[in-house]
Amino acid sequence: MTTKVILVGGGHAHLHVLRTMIEERADQVEVLLISRSSYQVYSPMLAGYAEGTYTKDQVQIDLRKLCSKANVPFIQREAAYINTNSRKLVCKDGAVYPFDMLSLDIGAKSTQKLSGEIASMKEDIIEQIDTLRESHYPLIVSGDPLGVELALAIQAYKRRLSNKGHVRLLSENRLCESESQWTQQKILRILKKNDVQVWENESVQAIHDDHLLTEKNNKVRYTGLLWQGRPAPSPLYERSELPVNAKGFVENLPTLQVKDHPYIFAVGDGTAIGSKFKHSDSEGHAVRQGELLWKNICSSLDDSPLGEIQPQKRSYSVLSTGDQEGLLIYGAVSVHNKQAWKVRSKLDQSYMNYFHND
Template structure:
């Protein structure tokens, strides 16, 4: 008897599941991929796109094509709620999809839903607006503001500044962070990154939370008025409300727990990977594409084994992960445990890793 597997979201883990299914389909399982976008944008190369090094096609994967090649049905919809006890997924617009097995890889949000712009703020960046469109606008503005001091925010700020320098577009990129920049790594490395940003002319505000948004400035928690000509929100990861609304067990931030087999703690037929879940045995690891990529083959293998009623394999996160942050002008900051290096060789290594990763899905 054929069973139905729903893959919800098209993140790092699920595109690898699609590639694996193309090579080795799961027999007697009808697979559907549900995603609001037909493309997967690879986070590792976004800063290079912002800077103008990569084209749009080089940094994204055609998910609809990949699904078709894998024999997977593609449905362009956004999931809104899951009813585990009835094994049904509800999507925006009212469509309902029954399932026997389901996997989530929907990422995390970066813009808090409770942030309400002032009545005077008429063009606050729309969460549904493609980041690509926002980048095109911000490249040309004189004071683009990045909200968020994590790896993504810092990389994009540096890339925007580099784009301006390459194309002789006047202006100064600004960045505001509710914590210190890159606070998930060592203070020494974070200090190095801040020094790099300041040397490029980027103005940085730390320990200040954006609270009220106006057309041409924001007010921060320190009652500071920061002027801007456009805002891109790249704050810390925020959980999709789908899980809590569905009555699923979540952590204090709203992310559902998964076991080391990537199964939800209360439902063995629900799997999850990437930024949208919290690993119960390692709750404090960063929500990063680095871990999602490593989880991907484990997720595929366990979806296959679960379908065949076989013993599942376990995901063990690497103790030390390699991070390479592009800093503009084909230089990068490499971080591996206590080792740091900032040079062109680090960027060349990053470029090699990123291109090899994307080549698998082209």
Template sequence: MYTVLLAGGGHTHLEVIKSLSAERDPFIRWVLLSPDRYHYYSGMFSGYAEGLYSLDEIRVDLKQLCLDKKIDFMEVAVESIKPDQKKVVVSSGQILFYDRLSIDVGSHTAPDFIEGLQERQVHIKPAHLFPERMEVCQLARELVIIGGGAAACEMAFSFHAWKEKRGRKYDVITVISSGPFINEQADPVIESLFRQKGIQFYKNDRAIKVDDRYVYTENDRDIPYHEVMFLGGAQAPKWLEKSGLSTDEKGFVLVDATLQTVDHSDVFAAGDCAALATHPHLPKSGVYAVRQGKVLAHNLVASLKREKLNDYIPQKRGLILLATGNKEALALYGKVVRFGKLAWLWKDWIDVRYMRKLKKLSD
């Protein structure tokens, strides 16, 4: 009997679980390890923050899904791995041994390069922390979001829409970006929408320090806040660097095109926690993580059977659908930018359909 440990309930591992049929190899035992019994779908975070979706609509019950798929489920967090000994230490104190290990533990937003931020920010990752942290941001009189990518912009728009619907017109939302928001095609539209909605923003200025009252920037700005949130890019879980696995300069696990780690053929990694050696600049996005699932599912089994492994080849460009509040959105694909209600309907259809398919697996 072989044991395959799936560490983390991220997008890629959900796709692996989906692919497992009743006729699968009976000599392979599958075990999912997750610190929470629910998977929260990040693509619907902004809609939840705005009040468009309920908590149940944005999450999947991993425990029930595993029960229906005849997979063992353990509600534990991975604390360390010993790849040379093929063992994993989890938060319950147990030591688990494996024949194949796959890591899909995502990323977090807790950087240590901004003084004072770690202990003062509202953490929304790991994803299972998300629901309980949203209310403090919704009710904050002064909310500062550090970051300039799609996630930072989307959450600023969503919190603004939530506040607007509740008459909180004196609340202030500020976005601080160290560079452009998205690109030269999208930024003029985003900036125009920020101005229309009264969302303050500072581009090409870097947050360097946070104390109990202000966020300080390189350009000598002192921005007051009640709550501060960092959405300036994925950060690697600290334990990965101590795992004995090779990592890139940011601490993400290095994998080759087969999603195997570059120095341990019995350990795989996918999603945000992995860095693809063949595509080192691949964005951390669920769009890519989901598509890794089919390759990962095949390769985990094929590696046990000593069969040919498949390569994961990312699509050349990914579609970005960025919600801007009040059921409007930006559609970004390469240099093409479209704004309006149709883009939001497109996003809503994709997200709701994805979640319905996942929930049907455990019905």
């Protein structure tokens, strides 16, 4: 009997499952991918795109093409909720898909406390970057490493093309707050050296057409705005009545199964386990989850014991700082040079080639 498995979302753990299926087929499994978008952007390379180092095609994966290679049907629809009693996935347009097993890799949304005032902003991050690069005073509201990388990359792009204006960066907390204080100070010095104006520990109180107001009554002007709030869980979890933690992220076990629902798996940074990882570690963690996810799906077919995700030992990360330079971070130690960026670039391109090449 064939087991119907639905993969919801084109996150990196699911990408790894699809890539594995190109090389090894499981005849007793019928897999289907459902995603709201037909492309998956690889966020570690967005700074390279913003700076003009990479093209659009180099930083995103065509889900239709990857599914075709894996002989997996692709359906572009947005999942609304899961009927856990009847084991059916219901999409926003009313389409219903029955399943035996299901895996969620839908990521986390960006929180928008003032959502009504910024509803007109584009969701496509590539389009937003294109707009910001041509804006005189782009403002990025973010405190995570990606926000820092994009600010430095767009500033480097402007400098290289002699475009007018400077990038501005605002965070409600300390920038890269999960890093050591020494590393945070080094990041601030790099931003200052590159003429990126920074506001830290200031939350936004109101947004207007050309400026926003902070809780400290600062008026921050902008000609283009990119809002990258804190990660927030998908409303699908609540609609499906799945168990969630205090922050609303779905509760998944070390086996990646959703608590109390052994036939549903959940992976990525929209889960209780995934949300604990720093942004710089999230992509590597997604790959490890993808490897375990496929093994556990296959093990479930014959009632074999499932494996568990293991905590990773401390590893290094590289923050892209523009002009093809990088800040290599290992614990409290950090080194800033071009070699660090070359290491990061080689790893990123190797990862993408894994999906782009036949």
